[in-house]
Structures are given as C-alpha cells and as structure tokens.
Amino acid sequence: MxxxxxxxxxxxxxxxxxxxxxxxxxxxxxxxxxxxxxxxxxxxxxxxxxxxxxxxxxxxxxxxxxxxxxxxxxxxxxxxxxxxxxxxxxxxxxxxxxxxxxxxxxxxxxxxxxxxxxxxxxxxxxxxxxxxxxxxxxxxxxxHDDIGGAYTGAYAVKTLKAKRIAVIDDRTSFGSGLATQFIKGVESNGGSVVDHQYIDDKTTDFSGVLTEIKSKHPDLIFLGGVDVEAAPLARRMHQLQIQATLLGAGGFVSQTFLKLAGADGDGVTALDPGRPLxxxxxxxxxxxxxxxxxxxxxxxxxxxxxxxxxxxxxxxxxxxxxxxxxxxxxxxxxxxxxxxxxxxxxxxxxLKDPAYTIYQVRDGKWAVVDLLGGTEQTAAK
Missing domain, CATH: 3.40.50.2300 (Response regulator)
Known part of the structure; x- marks a missing residue:
C-alpha cells in the first residue's frame, strides 16, 4: 500500500x-x-x-x-x-x-x-x-427548513387535522428557524397555534413546559429540535397522559430516537428532508x-x-x-x-428540487407514510 x-x-x-x-x-x-x-x-x-x-x-x-x-x-x-x-x-x-x-x-x-x-x-x-x-x-x-416547515405546517393542519397546536422551540438556529417556518405553514393553512414554549438544546426535563402546554389542551405538539430532545419529551408526554401527536421535522428520524424513546415513541410523526433510504x-x-x-x-x-x-x-x-x-x-x-x-x-x-418524507413510529420502527416534493421518479418505498 x-x-x-x-x-x-x-x-x-x-x-x-x-x-x-x-x-x-x-x-x-x-x-x-x-x-x-x-x-x-x-x-x-x-x-x-x-x-x-x-x-x-x-x-x-x-x-x-x-x-x-x-x-x-x-x-x-x-x-x-x-x-x-x-x-x-x-x-x-x-x-x-x-x-x-x-x-x-x-x-x-x-x-x-x-x-x-x-x-x-x-x-x-x-x-x-x-x-x-x-x-x-x-x-x-x-x-432547507423554509420548505420543510411549510410542508410540516400544512401536513399538521390538512392531513393530521390538528385544531389546537402547541410549539416547543429549542432556541438553536435549527430549532428556532424550523419552529418559525412551521408556524407560518400552520397559519397559512388556517391552523391555530395555542402556545409557544422555549427550551434549550440541553433540556432533558420537560415537566415545566408540558404542564403549561397541557393546560391549553393541544391535539398536536411540534418540537423544533432533534432526536435527543424528542425522546425524553415523548416519554414525559406519556407520563403526563398528554393525548397529543408529537410532530417534528428534520431532527427526529434516527435509530437514536428509537433507542431512547422506547415504547413511548410509537405514534411520533416527523418530516425529514430527502427520500427514504x-x-x-x-x-x-x-x-x-x-x-x-x-x-x-x-x-x-x-x-x-x-x-x-x-x-x-x-x-x-x-x-x-x-x-x-x-x-x-x-x-x-x-x-x-x-x-x-x-x-x-x-x-x-x-439543492434543486428537494424531496421530503413523512415518517411515523410504528411498533418501534420508523415507517414511511408519505413523500412530498421532488419530481424525480423514485423506487418503491
């Protein structure tokens, strides 16, 4: 060599x-x-x-x-x-x-x-x-997130039929920007954001923000954050018996989330840029x-x-x-x-003509739900 x-x-x-x-x-x-x-x-x-x-x-x-x-x-x-x-x-x-x-x-x-x-x-x-x-x-x-956030906001309102939406923002460039674009997507599609809470990217205890959000009776919670934040959030939502869909974009869909969230991850929905593998x-x-x-x-x-x-x-x-x-x-x-x-x-x-994929955790695995954007012919899911 x-x-x-x-x-x-x-x-x-x-x-x-x-x-x-x-x-x-x-x-x-x-x-x-x-x-x-x-x-x-x-x-x-x-x-x-x-x-x-x-x-x-x-x-x-x-x-x-x-x-x-x-x-x-x-x-x-x-x-x-x-x-x-x-x-x-x-x-x-x-x-x-x-x-x-x-x-x-x-x-x-x-x-x-x-x-x-x-x-x-x-x-x-x-x-x-x-x-x-x-x-x-x-x-x-x-x-990028301007497109992804708009897609996610529209998906929350039109497909998930969410009426009362709460947003959690981790204040990072990624999370804050995504939350902002998601809110724009929700509002442009006639949806309503009933609460907007803030954390940081080191937060592991979501008790305070979730207690406040629970009082607003949301049917969907959007997190502008990543997998290591989403997993403890999903667990705490389950413990507090918050019956709302947890939705994210760009930072949830990983094996790490599945391992950290365990059974509490089932039902979590996320939009991720790109086609499924x-x-x-x-x-x-x-x-x-x-x-x-x-x-x-x-x-x-x-x-x-x-x-x-x-x-x-x-x-x-x-x-x-x-x-x-x-x-x-x-x-x-x-x-x-x-x-x-x-x-x-x-x-x-x-990237020109980007695609986005909607995933949902089912039986402990990420399942492909829908493909948005991107005009190229793709292989079977």
Missing part, C-alpha cells in the same frame, strides 16, 4: 506527494463526540465510502494520479468549536469540506471557509439562513455497501454525506484541478446522479 505523505507537507493547492500519487484532502466536520456522536460517525462513514469508491477508479487530475483522503474533525455540535475546527481544516489545506451537521455550526464555520475560498457542502444543515448569507462557497445536499435511486446498493463495510445499519444521513463528498470529488474531476476557486465554479454548474437523487444547486447553493 502506498504510504501517504504527512499532512504538514501540504502545499497551498491541497496536494501532498506520496511516491507516484498525490494526496487530495477533503475535510469532514461533524459531532464525533457527545450526544450526537452517532450522527457524526454516520456522516464520517458515508463520506469515507465516497472516497473509497473514487480511489478504486485510480483518479487523475491534471494528468497526474491522485488519491483522496478524508480529514475528520469534531465540532461537538457546538458553534464555537465549529469555528475552531473549520480553521484547522483551512490550515491543513483541504480542497473542500463535507459539513457541518447542524445549522448552528454551519453558519459560523461558513464564514471561515468563505474567507479562505474553500467550498463547503453541508449534508444535513437545513436552516435556510446558511445559504442566505451570500457566500458563493456554501452549498447544501438536502432541502430504499426510495433513493442508489439507496439499496448504498445500504448493502454500508452494512458490509461497517457491520451496522445506517443511522440516517450517511447517504447525504456520501453525495456531498462524491460531489466535491466530481468537481475536482470536472475542473481537472484542486484549486478551490475552480471547484466553487464547477459546483455552481454541476449536475450529477447521486445516491440520494440528482445533485444540482440553485443560485444560493441550495
């Missing part, structure tokens, strides 16, 4: 010599420790599979053989840590970055990448504000590949990290260069088939 050159020997082009091959570094930034570490590892695994697939084809750039190498950093799902690790990736001269997981991290980190001229493809960050900053280096491989154009093959390599099921977002990494690699091939400025230009015009669907970006850097 060819020995790789040390990272410290890299030049400004993001290439290091390793005998007859040159090493092209691609960054991966996500929560590799802490409560969301399973998600971060899932992203890392997905991105690594993309690099493995590319390297098996013996890629060439500018007439020279190259090998792609993943450089992973842990942002701990913390915005301050995200800025620090983003600068670390810049200093190591990566040609592009897959990351970050949550919008709260992608927002401050995106400025670091923009100042360095390095493209960033967020595999999961769904807050629209991430691509509304005017940075030509910022892209996302998944739909087995409905993705390359989902079945990717699922088999992932299980064979890592000996465990996909947590959720690995296919999106794969497509983000594969798209950065495709940009280096299209530009026939590792110059980040040329990669940014290539990404704005790229259109390629991915595991999750066609990868192409609008003028803001958002």
């Amino acid at each position: 060819v020995a790789l050159a040390a990272v410290s020997s890299l030049g400004l082009t993001g290439i290091a010599h390793a005998q007859n091959e040159q090493v092209v570094l691609i960054g991966l930034a996500g929560p590799l420790t802490g409560p969301s570490a399973r998600t971060g590892k899932d992203l890392q695994n997905g991105a690594q599979l993309a690099l493995d697939d590319a390297n098996r084809k013996h890629p060439v750039i500018d007439g020279k053989p190259v090998i792609y190498k993943l450089v992973s950093v842990d942002d701990q799902a913390d915005p301050r840590a995200a800025v620090t690790v983003a600068q670390q990736l810049v200093d190591q001269h990566v040609v592009g970055v897959v990351g970050h997981w949550n919008t709260g991290c992608s927002l401050p980190a995106s400025r670091v990448y923009h100042d360095a001229g390095i493209p960033q493809i967020a595999p999961v960050s769904t807050g629209h504000q991430y691509t509304q900053q005017g940075y030509n280096t910022a892209f996302r491989i998944i739909g 087995l409905g993705m154009p390359g989902g079945r093959a990717f699922d088999a590949q992932y299980r064979a390599r890592y000996h465990e099921p996909i947590e959720l977002y690995a296919p999106f990290a794969y497509d983000a990494a594969a798209t950065l690699i495709a940009a280096t091939q299209q530009a026939d260069s590792t110059d980040p400025a040329k990669l940014v230009t290539a990404l704005h015009s790229i259109s390629r088939p991915g595991v999750t669907g066609t990868i192409a970006f609008d003028s803001e850097g958002n």
